[in-house]
Amino acid sequence: MRVPVKFGISTFVTDDGIDPVSLATAIEDRGFDALVIAEHTHIPASRESAYPGGGELPDYYYKTLDPFVTLAAAAAVTSRIELFTGIALLIQRDPIVTAKEAASVDLISGGRFVFGVGAGWNIEELRDHGTDPKTRGALLDERIEAIKALWTDEPAEYHGRFVDFDASYSRPKPVRQPPIYIGGNSDATVKRVIRHDAGWISNAFPADVLAPRIQQMRDGLGHDVPLAMFGTPVDADYWRTVDDLGFGQVALLLPSVPRDESLRLLDEYAAKVAQYRG
Template sequence: MEFGVSTFITDEGIGAADLGRALEERDFDALFIAEHTHIPASRETPYPGGGELPRIYYRTLDPFVALTAVAAVTERLVVATGIALVIERDPITTAKEVASLDLISGGRMVFGVGAGWNREEMRNHGTDPATRGALMDERIRAMREIWTAETAEFHGEYVDFDPIYAWPKPVQQPHPPIYVGGESERAIARVAEYGGGWLPRGNVENLGDLVAKVRDRAGWRVPVTVYAARRDPAVIESYAAAGVDRTLFFLPTQPRDETLRTLDEFTELAKRHT
């Protein structure tokens, strides 16, 4: 099992390049970073974690800009969105950003996606929360067409464009793996439909059963990365027993020195399970 980190990169924590170098120096496998374009001043949608929405949600950097900085100073580290909010993104622009990052990183990009939870935020992007899942599915299908066809064309209910040329094409073929976040029946169906991996949360019960279900539904051994894993050796052992391929520790957003100390703690924990 590999080990990586999931985090929010903001203007108040360690810089993206410093974080990337520190992770690779400690032999971590991957960096997954969160995305929020903004947080509406009107707080109607409850925070899924309970209580007040943490400050880091208000201050996230653009994930593709941050991951490009990471890719430029590393050689092996997987650079990933965890997760990109496709429902808030133009598919033609996003397809170019994903392909560009995959090219710049030398084929190290993983495209983690999800349907989001903040209804006010998505409405500001013109997205109806009631149809966000269908919108996400269609945008991803359109992006796959852009990545794989020399002349791409797509006509759907939410995405519609006549033949276009769009480069660069991704280094990874047919495109960077799409890791689907979430544990719902629809999320599992998405893994089977277009997912190159599954990204469940670390607090999910019966993870072993769900891993088997995801792989059975997809018909192949889908790679599984656990997001925001608990720092409990017994829990990590249970991930390994469940067939998890990568565990992501959740890294608090802190200044450089505090971050490096936390990474050293993660390193010691990971060494017990490698």
């Protein structure tokens, strides 16, 4: 019998919202299963890339804390919840440094780190990091592979078109091989999930969008794909839908608001989850 869907909290942690320590302890105290953190390094002042959600880019995009620093703070004050990047923009990150940061969070937390990664949507942002939009998919693949090598091998080496380093020592190693979830909603995302035998972290799409993507991944892998979600609405009918689709974890979207308002919302969310679970 399949385990019912788990509930985490997803959010953009900002410089004017609830602090990471208060947030993490509140999430764990209320029985949630994960903290899922978004990433944007910066937002270029001149931007042609359309916001995927439509309309103006929300204010919190301009104020996000670094996800690994945030999750390290959360790791230090919790003992149970998973600590999930949702998603780390790996096309904007040095893979050697990122491998060390991720392994460090995993070590500090006792093996609770989950590595959500993706290519992102903000073309101007990724260009500022020296990334060519035309080759960002291939770059993402190589950086995933290189990080897995750095987590696993001692010494580790990787030789690709975009990532190339000779045998090197990199510690700490993670407590476990952190699960990898890949974000996106395209045929390229499906191929990437299959290539890396990874999970899929989706946005809160309608069932008629989610179901065919999931089936594509299952067909390609020959087995079930681990499924997680960022930005899940507080809607019991939607929870039943994604539970039936096989999602192992959803993360309810917490607005980026100050501490007292965040705690009030978390109380509301916890009560609704308790009611849903019966």
